[in-house]
Amino acid sequence: MTEQPTVKKKKAGKLERKRKVMSWAFVIIPTFFIVVFYFYPMIQSLWLSLHSGAGIGLEFVGIDNYKRLFNDQAFITAVKNTFIFFIFQIPIMIFLALVFSVVLNNKSLKFKGLFRTLVFLPSITSLVAYSLIFKYLFANGGIVNQVLMFLNVINDPILWLGDPFWAKVLIVIAITWRWTGYNMIFYLSALQNVDPSIYEASTIDGASVIQQFFKITIPMLRPVILFTSITSTIGTLQLFDEPMNLTSGGPGNATTTISQYIYNLSFEYTPNFGYAAAVSYSIVFFVIILTVIQFRLGREKK
Amino acid sequence: MKNKLLMKKILMYAFIIVTCAMFFFPFYFLIVSVTNASIDVTRGQLLPGKQFFENLKTVFDTTDIVNAIGNSSIVAIGQTFIAIFISSLAGYGFEVHPTKGKEIVYTLILGSMMIPFAALMVPLFRLFGVISGFAPGFGIDTLLGVMLPYFSTAFLIFFFRQNAKMFPKELLEAGRIDGLSEIGLFTRVFMPTMKTTYAAAGIVTFMNSWNNYLWPLVILQNPKNYTVPLVISALGSSYTPDYGAIMLAILITTIPTALIFFLLQKYFVAGMIGSIK
Numbered sequence: 283m284t285e286q287p288t289v290k291k292k293k294a295g296k297l298e299r300k301r302k303v304m305s306w307a308f309v310i311i312p313t314f315f316i317v318v319f320y321f322y323p324m325i326q327s328l329w330l331s332l333h334s335g336a337g338i339g340l341e342f343v344g345i346d347n348y349k350r351l352f353n354d355q356a357f358i359t360a361v362k363n364t365f366i367f368f369i370f371q372i373p374i375m376i377f378l379a380l381v382f383s384v385v386l387n388n389k390s391l392k393f394k395g396l397f398r399t400l401v402f403l404p405s406i407t408s409l410v411a412y413s414l415i416f417k418y419l420f421a422n423g424g425i426v427n428q429v430l431m432f433l434n435v436i437n438d439p440i441l442w443l444g445d446p447f448w449a450k451v452l453i454v455i456a457i458t459w460r461w462t463g464y465n466m467i468f469y470l471s472a473l474q475n476v477d478p479s480i481y482e483a484s485t486i487d488g489a490s491v492i493q494q495f496f497k498i499t500i501p502m503l504r505p506v507i508l509f510t511s512i513t514s515t516i517g518t519l520q521l522f523d524e525p526m527n528l529t530s531g532g533p534g535n536a537t538t539t540i541s542q543y544i545y546n547l548s549f550e551y552t553p554n555f556g557y558a559a560a561v562s563y564s565i566v567f568f569v570i571i572l573t574v575i576q577f578r579l580g581r582e583k584k
Numbered sequence: 585m586k587n588k589l590l591m592k593k594i595l596m597y598a599f600i601i602v603t604c605a606m607f608f609f610p611f612y613f614l615i616v617s618v619t620n621a622s623i624d625v626t627r628g629q630l631l632p633g634k635q636f637f638e639n640l641k642t643v644f645d646t647t648d649i650v651n652a653i654g655n656s657s658i659v660a661i662g663q664t665f666i667a668i669f670i671s672s673l674a675g676y677g678f679e680v681h682p683t684k685g686k687e688i689v690y691t692l693i694l695g696s697m698m699i700p701f702a703a704l705m706v707p708l709f710r711l712f713g714v715i716s717g718f719a720p721g722f723g724i725d726t727l728l729g730v731m732l733p734y735f736s737t738a739f740l741i742f743f744f745r746q747n748a749k750m751f752p753k754e755l756l757e758a759g760r761i762d763g764l765s766e767i768g769l770f771t772r773v774f775m776p777t778m779k780t781t782y783a784a785a786g787i788v789t790f791m792n793s794w795n796n797y798l799w800p801l802v803i804l805q806n807p808k809n810y811t812v813p814l815v816i817s818a819l820g821s822s823y824t825p826d827y828g829a830i831m832l833a834i835l836i837t838t839i840p841t842a843l844i845f846f847l848l849q850k851y852f853v854a855g856m857i858g859s860i861k
Binding site: 301302304305306307308309311312313314315316318319320321322323324326327330382385386388391397399400401403404406407408409410411412413414415416417418419421423424425426427428459462463464467468471516519520522523526527530540541544545548549555558559562563565566569570573 | 596599600603604607608610611613614617625626627628630670671673674676677678680681683686689692693696698699700701702703704705706707708709710711732733735736737738741766767770791794795797798801802812813816817820821827830831834837838841842845849853856857
């Protein structure tokens, strides 16, 4: 859109000014809400993180809370768990979502809509609800163990909720089930913009379907993959609902995430808002670092 | 050659059907479990039982689910309408009247999308403690308090701005000639033209609100005020859980989002992918 000619602008100078004031009026209320409920808490959090205690009895302790992070085993475990979920779950999910989107984009496929709906359906469930369903599916005598034993994959039931390793696997499986279809929708919509003649040409050149997937589809979808991996990163770093309801963070602290640790520090243990705020800044720190890294990786090979 | 193609096709369908079956299986299990007794659910009973009405009675007699559905409805519907109105004001303002100053504000707002909620939780709780002091209706343990932080979100502002890029701005000039005020232009021209965008944003907001867990968990204290996810979560972690009844409560409370999804699928998907346009 081009700006209006200056002559007209001068003529309608008064009106223009009024319009300008009005235009700020549109953004002022929403911006006020963002400032109060997002920016102010962020600054408050920083201030809190330099204090100790909760409520009225706050005491200034400088950077002690941040020093404490490095010796806090519970915090280190929570960071490790969160990163294990991050490192294994996101690549598995993105890869599966890409494969499904390519397969379900096939023009000659029948019942495409039905298949897409079935893969997407988990995305409508609440995180609390599906966590509980998975808890019962993966119970000791539950159906998953029964099927695995029936197929002779295992001899004894796996302690999905009681074993530190399998509890993590369970969380990864659950999150993958919930979010793969969600990410697939983004890829499907991006695939609509890919010119089919590229595939046709490469087929004539003798490229296999797998080669096409890695050499055409993934590079073409790079921006969307970047978008989904950043949103997934922010989501995973805040992981709370699933470990809370599926494993209660257990066994021990084997599936406790950073968010859950912040919650516990603030509302479960003797409240220490100052230290909880310092822990929460660690998430902000990780989100920024990982987003920057992903941006670099996502843009590099252009 | 023809055989090979056929084989390929069969393999592809087999792959898809197995995958879809795995994705659908938890839903099947949910639906079957609502008709089974508690013990059969953990035993992995896959056939329908005869306990449906007993489970229904248990859900209505022993849980607060009806009350929670009421609370969640108030929160989700209220939040949806207010949030799409307030956030669209900003999306419109930033896109239709861009200035350098506003671009800076907009960039800062986008930055708030990166802030994880866990980092806001404690200061927000303290803030609402203060609000409780002078406006108890908006403070801790109120449904309005659950909604308040979501009335204006970076995501919705971003979403409306992205979509407003496709709004034909000639309509505004036409409206001005017709003598509409700036507010009139927004409510009488922009809003009706962008109906689809509002529908998409509304659905996504409703879903997020209906399923929101952490913030209500922090701010709500009296079980009478609990929203659906809090009640479901409490049922799941009770000492003597009745699994059949829990599954039924889950099914009942998933129906609203399922209905919205099936009836308004087009808008729902538009709402999701509208942010990457």
